[in-house]
Amino acid sequence: MLISLPSASDCKESDVTPESFYFSRRALLGGSVAALTVSALPRWADAADPSPYADVEPGTAPDWFKAKLSDTKWQAVTVKGEAITPFKDATHYNNFYEFGTDKGDPAKSSGSLKTEPWTVVIDGEVGKPGRYALEDFMKPYQLEERIYRLRCVEAWSMVIPWMGFPLSALLKQVEPTSNAKYIRFETLQDPKSMPGQRSDFALIDWPYAEGLRLDEAMNPLAILAVGMYGRELPNQNGAPLRLVVPWKYGFKSAKSIVRISLMSEQPKTTWQTIAASEYGFYANVNPTVDHPRWTQAHERRLPSGLFSPNIRQTEMFNGYGEEVASLYAGMDLRKNY
Numbered sequence: 399m400l401i402s403l404p405s406a407s408d409c410k411e412s413d414v415t416p417e418s419f420y421f422s423r424r425a426l427l428g429g430s431v432a433a434l435t436v437s438a439l440p441r442w443a444d445a446a447d448p449s450p451y452a453d454v455e456p457g458t459a460p461d462w463f464k465a466k467l468s469d470t471k472w473q474a475v476t477v478k479g480e481a482i483t484p485f486k487d488a489t490h491y492n493n494f495y496e497f498g499t500d501k502g503d504p505a506k507s508s509g510s511l512k513t514e515p516w517t518v519v520i521d522g523e524v525g526k527p528g529r530y531a532l533e534d535f536m537k538p539y540q541l542e543e544r545i546y547r548l549r550c551v552e553a554w555s556m557v558i559p560w561m562g563f564p565l566s567a568l569l570k571q572v573e574p575t576s577n578a579k580y581i582r583f584e585t586l587q588d589p590k591s592m593p594g595q596r597s598d599f600a601l602i603d604w605p606y607a608e609g610l611r612l613d614e615a616m617n618p619l620a621i622l623a624v625g626m627y628g629r630e631l632p633n634q635n636g637a638p639l640r641l642v643v644p645w646k647y648g649f650k651s652a653k654s655i656v657r658i659s660l661m662s663e664q665p666k667t668t669w670q671t672i673a674a675s676e677y678g679f680y681a682n683v684n685p686t687v688d689h690p691r692w693t694q695a696h697e698r699r700l701p702s703g704l705f706s707p708n709i710r711q712t713e714m715f716n717g718y719g720e721e722v723a724s725l726y727a728g729m730d731l732r733k734n735y
């Protein structure tokens with residue numbers, strides 16, 4: 399089976415292959431992994447008026463979440479002049495391979511995910527390791543609303559109002575040792591509730607894992623999110639706890655986190671393990687470094703249709719350069735993609 403790969407400069411938006419390319423390709427190849435060489439929001443925290451966003455499906459928030467609502471810092475960070483993606487799109491066009499590889503699969507299948515009770519483990523190079531029930535884990539933190547662009551490596555994007563707290567606040571609590579240089583995030587592994595983990599041709603070596611350098615994790619833009627659109631996270635968006643790192647491609651933002659580990663060495667991450675030549679550890683949004691199979695110069699902003707594709711230029715660091723460029727001073731971002 400020959401698959402011809404156009405050079406990045408020939409790529410049109412319509413050529414972009416989703417990350418699920420690997421799944422279908424592996425099926426074609428009869429399961430041989432070795433053959434994969436290709437490389438203005440009012441203050442609304444009023445329970446009577448639960449959300450300022452249109453058409454938000456109400457959830458069933460746990461009590462600890464409801465208790466934090468009235469003390470939430472709304473619009474702590476916003477995106478000027480770009481519309482917030484409708485709730486419907488943000489919750490029905492998802493990547494969450496634990497529930498299947500089609501964009502609609504997570505919304506359809508993630509009802510089986512049980513998010514209460516939920517336990518988070520903190521371990522590795524920390525002075526204060528621990529194992530917490532989520533409501534205890536969340537106790538020290540005030541929620542902030544962070545309206546961020548989300549840019550997927552597949553060249554589509556959204557603007558999502560997350561609710562969470564800075565990852566740096568967690569790091570202060572757990573006291574990384576002097577050996578801690580990286581942080582690793584691990585998603586739940588539970589084939590009973592996650593059909594994608596049962597499928598025969600799942601190429602991912604579960605659980606899904608991601609990581610950051612410690613100084614990246616300390617950047618004030620990096621958050622752990624527990625909500626979006628004024629409510630708790632829907633399952634398909636990574637309930638009950640996920641990472642959001644807005645200057646990096648979406649795959650860095652691991653969902654449904656059960657374990658956070660401080661490490662002395664750079665952790666192996668899921669997409670890097672699948673195809674290191676295409677998905678790097680850094681994965682900073684960069685319009686000047688193309689994916690081997692498509693351009694990263696522009697993106698499709700959802701909602702996007704045949705007659706209004708809504709294409710826009712991709713910005714360096716997804717528009718967050720002022721805040722994060724200094725993290726990469728002196729680094730060759732072509733090599734460290």
Ligand SMILES: Nc1nc2c(c(=O)[nH]1)N[C@H]1C(S)=C(S)[C@@H](COP(=O)(O)O)O[C@H]1N2
Pocket residue numbers: 417488491492493494495496548549550551585606634635636647648649650651652653654
């Ligand atoms: N555990 C896990 N986390 C994940 C993924 C996944 O498949 N599994 N997909 C990633 C990708 S590729 C993207 S673009 C974002 C999508 O987040 P959203 O569905 O909330 O928009 O989640 C990321 N986090």
Ligand SMILES: [Mo]
Pocket residue numbers: 493549550551552647648649
């Ligand atoms: Mo993605």
